[in-house]
Amino acid sequence: MGSELKYLTGFNNHFESEALVAALPHGQNSPQKPPFGLYAEQLSGSAFTALRHENQKTWFYRIRPSVLHEAFSPFKQDLWRTGPFIDEVPNPNQMRWDPIIPPKKPMDFVDGVMTIAGNGAAAHNMGCAAHVYFMNKPMTDRFFYNSDGELLFVPRQGEVVFRTECGVLSVKPGEIAVIPRGMKFQAGPSGDAAEGYLCENYGSNFRLPGLGPIGANGLANPRHFLTPVAAYEDKTSKFKLVTKFQGRFWEAEIDHSPLDVVAWAGNYVPYKYDLSLFNTINTVSFDHPDPSIFTVLTSPTQTPGLANVDFVIFPSRWMVAENTFRPPYYHRNYMSEFMGLIYGQYDAKPDGFAPGGMSLHNAMSAHGPDADAFKKGTEAELNPHYYEKTLAFMFESNQVFIPTSFAMSTPSRQKDYLGSWRGLKSHFDPKKR
Numbered sequence: 001m002g003s004e005l006k007y008l009t010g011f012n013n014h015f016e017s018e019a020l021v022a023a024l025p026h027g028q029n030s031p032q033k034p035p036f037g038l039y040a041e042q043l044s045g046s047a048f049t050a051l052r053h054e055n056q057k058t059w060f061y062r063i064r065p066s067v068l069h070e071a072f073s074p075f076k077q078d079l080w081r082t083g084p085f086i087d088e089v090p091n092p093n094q095m096r097w098d099p100i101i102p103p104k105k106p107m108d109f110v111d112g113v114m115t116i117a118g119n120g121a122a123a124h125n126m127g128c129a130a131h132v133y134f135m136n137k138p139m140t141d142r143f144f145y146n147s148d149g150e151l152l153f154v155p156r157q158g159e160v161v162f163r164t165e166c167g168v169l170s171v172k173p174g175e176i177a178v179i180p181r182g183m184k185f186q187a188g189p190s191g192d193a194a195e196g197y198l199c200e201n202y203g204s205n206f207r208l209p210g211l212g213p214i215g216a217n218g219l220a221n222p223r224h225f226l227t228p229v230a231a232y233e234d235k236t237s238k239f240k241l242v243t244k245f246q247g248r249f250w251e252a253e254i255d256h257s258p259l260d261v262v263a264w265a266g267n268y269v270p271y272k273y274d275l276s277l278f279n280t281i282n283t284v285s286f287d288h289p290d291p292s293i294f295t296v297l298t299s300p301t302q303t304p305g306l307a308n309v310d311f312v313i314f315p316s317r318w319m320v321a322e323n324t325f326r327p328p329y330y331h332r333n334y335m336s337e338f339m340g341l342i343y344g345q346y347d348a349k350p351d352g353f354a355p356g357g358m359s360l361h362n363a364m365s366a367h368g369p370d371a372d373a374f375k376k377g378t379e380a381e382l383n384p385h386y387y388e389k390t391l392a393f394m395f396e397s398n399q400v401f402i403p404t405s406f407a408m409s410t411p412s413r414q415k416d417y418l419g420s421w422r423g424l425k426s427h428f429d430p431k432k433r
């Protein structure tokens with residue numbers, strides 16, 4: 001599916017795309033009569049008065065305006081939780097989960113999101129949630145938009161096809177996709193099923209991190225971000241329009257497909273990125289840069305340098321540090337870390353952290369390599385070594401992640417995670433330097 005699709009390249013560009021030649025009005029956004037009898041409608045992704053480099057909007061030229069639907073009424077999806085997270089108390093314990101076993105029942109994307117942890121509050125436009133998603137059927141008769149935040153998909157198994165107001169994109173494991181807040185879409189597996197991780201960002205929209213002394217190049221390159229081209233459907237039937245609004249789910253009858261945008265222009269768009277194109281930077285002498293060196297996307301707070309949430313990856317890479325303990329150092333952080341593993345093995349935790357698993361190390365909670373990894377890291381011969389076929393990631397936030405009741409009670413939660421460090425012994429000998 002993915003290879004047939006066309007994309008526009010760039011990050012936060014002012015793109016324009018038309019599925020029908022000359023559907024895009026020239027010279028103005030909202031002409032008295034847009035071409036082909038289309039309606040003009042703006043979707044804004046920032047305050048109107050946001051600074052220019054943070055200002056995001058897209059003009060749609062669509063068959064019907066978005067307001068054409070019946071009234072919303074509530075329904076329940078109790079496993080997709082939204083901040084504020086008050087079901088459980090904030091918890092200083094290090095936690096780890098084996099992969100969640102999905103229930104054996106038909107689930108589309110909206111049914112299949114389960115929240116593991118989160119922070120902040122959708123109502124305050126700050127914080128984020130870490131979910132897992134499962135889907136084994138397409139969204140055939142319903143369309144979704146998330147009023148509470150943008151959605152960063154991190155597929156682990158199976159390709160996902162997104163049909164959005166801006167067009168169609170597909171992502172497979174090793175790639176990510178971001179669907180903006182408010183954008184209507186359907187997500188479905190291109191095969192039998194798909195699953196992965198999902199970061200819901202209530203804060204400022206993800207952007208590329210500043211590069212500081214790294215310079216003009218490095219990390220994720222803007223030209224590798226892909227945005228779909230306009231594609232519309234002109235369908236009428238009995239459909240449902242679903243939204244998550246301030247944590248609650250609502251649905252409305254709609255008699256047509258809302259994916260009826262014939263042309264669009266703007267920079268508030270869905271996008272995808274192939275993580276294998278990440279230009280990984282690390283030491284070529286000794287020691288470790290902090291893991292921020294692996295930041296792909298960041299959602300900043302108003303405090304310079306302080307992230308609401310960072311999306312960070314630990315990809316295949318060369319390890320060349322001399323006279324250095326090469327696994328991640330032991331640490332206690334200001335920031336809180338939610339980690340997942342897409343494939344392979346994570347160097348600090350060769351065992352017990354399986355692909356599909358998760359770990360949570362909240363602010364100031366101690367963690368680092370397990371006893372095995374410590375022994376290997378201390379005794380290894382320090383030749384250049386390619387750390388291959390691995391892809392771990394982190395949602396790192398300035399606020400503590402509060403686990404959900406589901407995450408605390410699932411049998412996937414490892415009851416003795418601390419046991420992985422118990423083998424670390426004192427090697428102290430004041431007589432031996």
Ligand SMILES: [Fe+2]
Binds near residue numbers: 331337
């Ligand atoms: Fe950590």
